[in-house]
Amino acid sequence: MNLILASASPRRKELLSLFGVPFSIRAADIDETMDPDTAPFDEVARVSRLKALATLREAGDTVIAADTIVVCAGRVLGKPRDAEDAAAMLRLLSGRDHQVMTGVTVLHDDRAVTFTEVTDLHFRELTEKEIARYVASGEPMDKAGSYGIQGGAALFCTGMTGDYYNVMGLPVCRLGQVLKEIAPSIMEEFL
Numbered sequence: 001m002n003l004i005l006a007s008a009s010p011r012r013k014e015l016l017s018l019f020g021v022p023f024s025i026r027a028a029d030i031d032e033t034m035d036p037d038t039a040p041f042d043e044v045a046r047v048s049r050l051k052a053l054a055t056l057r058e059a060g061d062t063v064i065a066a067d068t069i070v071v072c073a074g075r076v077l078g079k080p081r082d083a084e085d086a087a088a089m090l091r092l093l094s095g096r097d098h099q100v101m102t103g104v105t106v107l108h109d110d111r112a113v114t115f116t117e118v119t120d121l122h123f124r125e126l127t128e129k130e131i132a133r134y135v136a137s138g139e140p141m142d143k144a145g146s147y148g149i150q151g152g153a154a155l156f157c158t159g160m161t162g163d164y165y166n167v168m169g170l171p172v173c174r175l176g177q178v179l180k181e182i183a184p185s186i187m188e189e190f191l
Helices: 010-017 040-054 083-093 128-136 164-168 172-182
Strands: 003-005 062-072 075-077 097-108 111-123 157-161
Touching: 003 010, 010 164, 040 062, 040 097, 040 111, 062 083, 062 172, 075 083, 083 128, 097 164, 097 172, 111 164, 111 172
Parallel strands: 003 062
Antiparallel strands: 062 075, 062 097, 097 111, 111 157
16 A cells, blocks of 8 residues: 655645655646636646546555645636746735635545635735846746745735645645545544
């Protein structure tokens, strides 16, 4: 029986390591295009489920798949295409409330649990110089919404309601509860 993380994200790897359980990484290669006519809350969950189902596994294996988006003013912000796109996203987030949504699917044998965790955040007003400096750091380039709360963007956030780790890409508290429910042997030594 193996625990498999269906993601190449270094942040998800770091967060899953908090469980103290050995796991392997098998990033799923799927089309992550979201349907603009479906609620982002539902779409991010659907994408996580597709990732889980696309991951090679054997009987008894447990797969964890996740997908994270940022939603601001009705727009879904994924990873930026380039520096210009990253700057545009940060301008949109400047001085506004937004949500980080992570869809997670845990697949064990013939059971699957899918959920979406939502964290609300507020960014202070950002100057063009701050945006340019942050984009030039390269940090925004592989992150939904063009920021990493655990990095330089910590200087932008004036408030947060919800799971901090969700903003990093993996809501570890809720994930632990789901693992305990559907794959208790994984969690017996930890929780």
